[in-house]
Amino acid sequence: MALLEIRNLVRRFGDYTAVDDISLSVEAGEFFTLLGPSGCGKTTLLRMIAGFDAPDGGRIVLDGVDLAGVPPEQRAVRTVFQNYALFPHMTVAQNIAFPLDMANTPKAQVKGRIDEALEDVRLTDFASRYPHELSGGQRQRVALARALVTHPKLLLLDEPLSALDAQLREQMQIELINLQKEVGITFIYVTHDQAEALALSHRIAVMNRGRVEQMDEPTRIYSYPTSRFVADFIGTCNLFDGTVAQIAGDGMVLDVPGMGAVKARTAPDAVLGGRGTIALRPEKTRVSAEIVRGVPDENHFKGTVKELLYMGGVTVYIVETEGGVRIETMLANSAIGRPRFFEVGDAVDVAWRVDAGHFVPEPAQG
Amino acid sequence: MSSASNRKLPLSRWLISGPPLLYLILFFAIPTLIMVIAAFRQPGDYGGLAPLFEDGRLNLTLDNFTPFFTEFLYTAIFLKSLLYALITTLACLVMAYPVALLITRSPKKWRNLLVLLVILPFWSNFLIRVYAWMIILGPQSALSKGINVVLGLLGLHQVTLLYSAFAVIVGLVYVHLPFMVLPLYANLEKHDPALLDAARDLGAGKWQSFWRVTFPLSLPGIYAGAALVFIPALGIFAVPDILGGTESLMIGNVIKQQFLESRDWPFGSVLSIMLTVAALAAAGFAAWLGRPRRGRHA
Numbered sequence: 001m002a003l004l005e006i007r008n009l010v011r012r013f014g015d016y017t018a019v020d021d022i023s024l025s026v027e028a029g030e031f032f033t034l035l036g037p038s039g040c041g042k043t044t045l046l047r048m049i050a051g052f053d054a055p056d057g058g059r060i061v062l063d064g065v066d067l068a069g070v071p072p073e074q075r076a077v078r079t080v081f082q083n084y085a086l087f088p089h090m091t092v093a094q095n096i097a098f099p100l101d102m103a104n105t106p107k108a109q110v111k112g113r114i115d116e117a118l119e120d121v122r123l124t125d126f127a128s129r130y131p132h133e134l135s136g137g138q139r140q141r142v143a144l145a146r147a148l149v150t151h152p153k154l155l156l157l158d159e160p161l162s163a164l165d166a167q168l169r170e171q172m173q174i175e176l177i178n179l180q181k182e183v184g185i186t187f188i189y190v191t192h193d194q195a196e197a198l199a200l201s202h203r204i205a206v207m208n209r210g211r212v213e214q215m216d217e218p219t220r221i222y223s224y225p226t227s228r229f230v231a232d233f234i235g236t237c238n239l240f241d242g243t244v245a246q247i248a249g250d251g252m253v254l255d256v257p258g259m260g261a262v263k264a265r266t267a268p269d270a271v272l273g274g275r276g277t278i279a280l281r282p283e284k285t286r287v288s289a290e291i292v293r294g295v296p297d298e299n300h301f302k303g304t305v306k307e308l309l310y311m312g313g314v315t316v317y318i319v320e321t322e323g324g325v326r327i328e329t330m331l332a333n334s335a336i337g338r339p340r341f342f343e344v345g346d347a348v349d350v351a352w353r354v355d356a357g358h359f360v361p362e363p364a365q366g
Numbered sequence: 367m368s369s370a371s372n373r374k375l376p377l378s379r380w381l382i383s384g385p386p387l388l389y390l391i392l393f394f395a396i397p398t399l400i401m402v403i404a405a406f407r408q409p410g411d412y413g414g415l416a417p418l419f420e421d422g423r424l425n426l427t428l429d430n431f432t433p434f435f436t437e438f439l440y441t442a443i444f445l446k447s448l449l450y451a452l453i454t455t456l457a458c459l460v461m462a463y464p465v466a467l468l469i470t471r472s473p474k475k476w477r478n479l480l481v482l483l484v485i486l487p488f489w490s491n492f493l494i495r496v497y498a499w500m501i502i503l504g505p506q507s508a509l510s511k512g513i514n515v516v517l518g519l520l521g522l523h524q525v526t527l528l529y530s531a532f533a534v535i536v537g538l539v540y541v542h543l544p545f546m547v548l549p550l551y552a553n554l555e556k557h558d559p560a561l562l563d564a565a566r567d568l569g570a571g572k573w574q575s576f577w578r579v580t581f582p583l584s585l586p587g588i589y590a591g592a593a594l595v596f597i598p599a600l601g602i603f604a605v606p607d608i609l610g611g612t613e614s615l616m617i618g619n620v621i622k623q624q625f626l627e628s629r630d631w632p633f634g635s636v637l638s639i640m641l642t643v644a645a646l647a648a649a650g651f652a653a654w655l656g657r658p659r660r661g662r663h664a
Contacts, residue, residue: 052563
């Protein structure tokens with residue numbers, strides 16, 4: 001049985017359903033991420049696991065124990081809050097000692113446990129500092145040490161890196177991964193930042209409007225989104241909406257207005273005449289100057305470079321097809337002797353293999 | 367541009383700070399100075415003050431201070447006033463803290479209304495509200511009768527509530543309560559609610575969360591409220607005048623007597639100076655307790 005089992009969890013605020021019949025399970029030792037835009041219910045879900053909020057329906061079972069009615073202080077769950085919530089009137093050491101005191105840890109052990117926790121987050125020299133004397137990253141680490149010092153079964157992290165600047169955030173991401181490996185505690189991480197989720201997690205649950213849209217490993221979430229929302233929310237994606245015109249063996253054709261026939265691999269849930277979307281990542285496209293036609297297993301579209309975004313290592317080209325559809329493409333700037341391959345106004349050919357695009361059927365009306 | 371604004375700034379500063387400064391000089395600094403000088407002057411033959419210059423020399427004396435330090439009566443009243451003010455402060459704190467906390471934890475839309483209710487008594491005259499307590503504590507009141515019925519059933523002595531130290535302290539607490547609620551509320555309202563979540567999350571029950579987090583963080587509010595209650599309560603004369611008996615006189619009453627009844631202005635000034643010194647000491651102590659420290663930020 002999984003460490004954390006969530007079954008049919010519901011939370012309503014008036015007419016608004018913040019968490020709508022969510023079921024998921026998290027294995028021991030897993031780095032699990034709840035990812036979604038603001039208002040998707042991820043924080044509400046986290047607060048119910050921590051015990052700050054009570055569900056209107058469903059169950060939360062931690063290590064075989066139903067948490068219904070268990071107050072937050074009696075749950076083997078710790079939270080790292082968005083703004084760290086360090087006690088401003090206590091030193092770093094006093095902050096870390098707080099959960100030990102509450103658990104009536106023998107005095108003789110407290111000192112050693114604090115030192116150990118400080119060592120884990122590399123803050124040994126900061127024990128007698130006050131929170132306002134620390135930088136954002138240091139506060140973050142104190143919050144982690146304080147939450148981990150009592151060895152909880154589950155650590156909840158509520159957008160813990162959102163208050164840090166980009167460079168520090170990347171560094172803290174690596175530290176988080178290492179720390180999680182080191183302490184072996186299950187992490188449930190809440191974020192709206194898809195790049196962060198992809199980089200950190202073993203598994204991701206993508207949430208939207210109180211529901212889980214897709215739950216899988218980062219590579220599968222990125223490569224094989226199961227809904228238009230997930231494809232759109234995770235990374236950059238071209239979305240070609242159309243009608244299934246043909247299914248033949250492992251190949252299918254979607255009729256897309258402004259483009260015509262777009263070939264793709266047959267998706268198991270594709271239905272002839274049904275509506276759906278082909279999701280295509282910019283980096284999976286090929287852009288070339290010469291117009292090649294008739295290559296099997298490839299889609300080709302003639303177009304003109306309308307806009308470009310030079311990003312150093314790569315350039316993003318927005319190519320408009322003859323039918324007026326804009327395709328976002330990306331090329332490494334590997335041309336020798338010039339900064340990039342194309343300029344605005346160049347006529348190009350955009351191509352991608354049929355298995356590069358991924359078909360997502362439109363959900364049944366409802 | 368910067369030089370122009372630099373030249374303009376001092377004038378605008380004077381315009382802003384000038385009127386209150388003038389007010390403080392006219393109605394605080396100068397009267398205090400007059401009072402201090404009066405403490406060293408001779409009393410006039412028929413009350414008031416003797417002339418400052420007599421036979422071409424300054425007519426000053428230290429004699430006015432003698433009774434304060436030699437007659438135990440004044441020290442006793444002074445100490446009693448300190449005690450009343452202290453009890454009042456503690457009672458206000460105990461009563462105001464739950465109120466302030468309740469307002470803080472109320473839904474946002476209710477908070478302003480609740481604060482308004484706290485200051486609502488200020489809309490009617492202070493003396494009228496104290497006179498109301500004369501009726502509430504009077505021998506014919508339901509409260510007095512009720513208490514005495516209970517005491518009678520228990521076989522205990524009957525009590526008179528009015529004109530007692532008890533009545534004075536009830537009056538003092540009643541009058542000063544809002545001055546404790548408001549600074550406490552101002553402090554508690556600023557606390558980050560996530561801190562309480564964090565305390566619970568880290569294993570503290572509701573009670574422990576309060577004592578380990580909310581209470582220590584509210585100390586600056588407590589010191590501010592204590593100063594706002596203790597200092598005026600120490601010098602007040604109207605409440606003991608109306609609700610107190612002869613035994614529950616406070617230093618404020620004695621000072622008033624010196625000026626209006628005994629007409630011994632120099633001695634009244636001496637007592638006033640002592641009261642000011644005590645109030646300053648209390649304010650200094652509160653400021654010292656609430657001083658910004660390394661571990662405490664607003």
